[in-house]
Amino acid sequence: METYPETHLIIRGTEINYLFICPTKLWYFAKGITMEQESEWVDLGKFLHEKSYFGEEKDVKIGMISIDFIKKGDIIEVHEVKKGKSMEKAHEMQALYYLYYLKKLGINAKAILNYPKLRETREITLEGREEEVEKAIEEVEQIKSLSVPPKPVKTKKCKKCAYYELCWV
Numbered sequence: 001m002e003t004y005p006e007t008h009l010i011i012r013g014t015e016i017n018y019l020f021i022c023p024t025k026l027w028y029f030a031k032g033i034t035m036e037q038e039s040e041w042v043d044l045g046k047f048l049h050e051k052s053y054f055g056e057e058k059d060v061k062i063g064m065i066s067i068d069f070i071k072k073g074d075i076i077e078v079h080e081v082k083k084g085k086s087m088e089k090a091h092e093m094q095a096l097y098y099l100y101y102l103k104k105l106g107i108n109a110k111a112i113l114n115y116p117k118l119r120e121t122r123e124i125t126l127e128g129r130e131e132e133v134e135k136a137i138e139e140v141e142q143i144k145s146l147s148v149p150p151k152p153v154k155t156k157k158c159k160k161c162a163y164y165e166l167c168w169v
C-alpha cells in the first residue's frame with residue numbers, strides 16, 4: 001500500500017470535472033481565478049447535499065480530493081451529489097478520478113452519483129477505466145501548464161458559466 005499519492009496525483013477532482021466541461025474554465029479555475037456566480041452554484045450544490053442526505057460521513061477530504069459523502073459497507077461507497085445530468089460526463093470522470101486516487105492509496109471503492117432532484121442514482125466502478133483517467137490527468141496537467149488560457153469556444157454551457165464575462169464581454 002502506498003502512503004501518499006503519486007506525484008501526478010496533485011490535481012483536484014474539480015479540475016478533472018472542468019476538463020470535460022471546458023478547457024478554458026479549467027485553466028481559469030486552476031489559476032485561482034474565482035467569480036461571484038461560481039459561489040452561488042456551489043451554495044446550491046451544498047444546499048441540495050445537506051437537504052437530501054443525513055447520517056453519512058460528509059465532506060471527506062483526502063489529499064487533493066474532497067468527497068461529498070462516504071458510506072462504509074462491504075466496499076466503501078464514494079457519493080457525489082449533483083444538480084442535474086447536463087454535465088454527466090464531467091461527473092462521471094470526477095468520480096472515476098476519486099476511485100483512481102483512492103486505489104493508489106490502497107483503498108478499493110465504488111462511486112455513486114446522486115441526482116436528488118431527478119430521484120436518480122448511478123453506480124460507477126473503476127474496472128477497465130484506469131487508462132481513461134490517466135489520459136484525463138495528462139490533459140489537465142497540459143492545460144494547467146499553459147501560460148495563457150485555451151481559446152474559448154462558445155457553447156450552451158457558457159450561459160451559466162461564472163467566467164462568461166472573461167471570455168465574452
Ligand code: SF4
Pocket residue numbers: 021022023024025152153154155157158159161162163164165167
Ligand atoms: S464562458 Fe464558455 S468558453 Fe468561457 S470558460 Fe465558461 S464555458 Fe468555457
